[in-house]
Amino acid sequence: MTSPVGLHRVVEPAGVLPQAAWRLDADPRIAPNEVRIRVERLNLDAASFRQLSEKHGGDGEKVRAEVLEIIAARGKMQNPVTGSGGMLIGTVEEVGRRSPLELTAGDRVATLVSLTLTPLTILDGLARWDGRSEQVPCDGYAILFARSIAAVLPADLHPELSLAVLDVCGAPALTGRVVAGYVEQRRSAGDPTPVTVAVIGGAGKSGSLSLAAARRAGAGRTVGVVPVAAERDALTDAGLASVVALADARDPVALSTAVTTALGVPADVTVVCVDVPGCEHGAVLATADGGTVIFFSMATSFAAAALGAEGLAADVTMLVGNGYVPGHAELALGLLRSEPGVRALFESRLTAD
Numbered sequence: 001m002t003s004p005v006g007l008h009r010v011v012e013p014a015g016v017l018p019q020a021a022w023r024l025d026a027d028p029r030i031a032p033n034e035v036r037i038r039v040e041r042l043n044l045d046a047a048s049f050r051q052l053s054e055k056h057g058g059d060g061e062k063v064r065a066e067v068l069e070i071i072a073a074r075g076k077m078q079n080p081v082t083g084s085g086g087m088l089i090g091t092v093e094e095v096g097r098r099s100p101l102e103l104t105a106g107d108r109v110a111t112l113v114s115l116t117l118t119p120l121t122i123l124d125g126l127a128r129w130d131g132r133s134e135q136v137p138c139d140g141y142a143i144l145f146a147r148s149i150a151a152v153l154p155a156d157l158h159p160e161l162s163l164a165v166l167d168v169c170g171a172p173a174l175t176g177r178v179v180a181g182y183v184e185q186r187r188s189a190g191d192p193t194p195v196t197v198a199v200i201g202g203a204g205k206s207g208s209l210s211l212a213a214a215r216r217a218g219a220g221r222t223v224g225v226v227p228v229a230a231e232r233d234a235l236t237d238a239g240l241a242s243v244v245a246l247a248d249a250r251d252p253v254a255l256s257t258a259v260t261t262a263l264g265v266p267a268d269v270t271v272v273c274v275d276v277p278g279c280e281h282g283a284v285l286a287t288a289d290g291g292t293v294i295f296f297s298m299a300t301s302f303a304a305a306a307l308g309a310e311g312l313a314a315d316v317t318m319l320v321g322n323g324y325v326p327g328h329a330e331l332a333l334g335l336l337r338s339e340p341g342v343r344a345l346f347e348s349r350l351t352a353d
Helices: 046-055 060-074 159-166 170-188 205-216 229-238 252-263 280-285 302-311 328-338 340-352
Strands: 010-012 035-044 086-095 108-111 120-122 135-144 150-152 196-200 221-226 243-246 267-272 287-295 317-320
Touching (some): 046 060, 086 159, 135 159, 159 205, 170 196, 170 287, 196 205, 196 252, 205 221, 205 267, 205 328, 221 252, 229 243, 229 340, 243 252, 252 280, 267 280, 280 287, 287 302, 302 317, 328 340
Parallel strands (some): 221 243, 287 317
Antiparallel strands (some): 108 150
């Protein structure tokens, strides 16, 4: 019997969901409710790639070898340190007769579910990847379950650009929803106070999209926080934030001071989009009482966030960005098309990679 969430693909330990499993069965023969994709490119999530790169001192060959080792051992791409994976693009090869995903053989798609739960096999040894970028050209295959999500790649965008956007499309969707809720609440109460938003890591992929989404949702004032002058200049040129602040997000006092100085008040909504650990306390400290912190970083320690908020006597709501909001792919791609600043940041990043 085949499970819609892929339980039949779990090799060990028995009884857990594919994301929590140590090893999956990546057999290319599909069940009636599965889809097989011929993979052409992986997108490793930022926290995972940073951890691997730092572990190996930037040695791309060693990074490539470890990624191959992880996939071969686990039947999926799941960094054992960060617990995170990424996503992929490829072409649909075969669709099971009972698959509900509405895909057709020949469709070029991006998976909108994590590589941490996607059965995956690499066939070319990642021979075309130098181990120095998040995007990984490859040849292989992957399996989607009945409860998986995939989006057909848009014809008007380069596949690498689409992959980069779709990798983080949950961030702007949830940010926009939360900010719109604050805006509506104040409007209904007749409160003219503008909603303030801080995005930590504002020059990155999820950060730039979140800034654009916050503005579109009605945020009155936004600050993008970045760690270095080059990112400050790039984000300033993009015009996505009311003000850009320079601060190390791992320094709680410096981060809080930067946000409060830039906005004049603590943020109503703080969005964490960095790929390094240790930013939880600063995000909480930068947020107003009654405000919301949204964590989109896979480097987040949620125990540190909860205990930090308690220790700071901070009355904040903390949300885990789970990567899925209905309509998230269309919203993110729409922001890329309509916001020149967002597109410029994405294209610059891809060129650098």
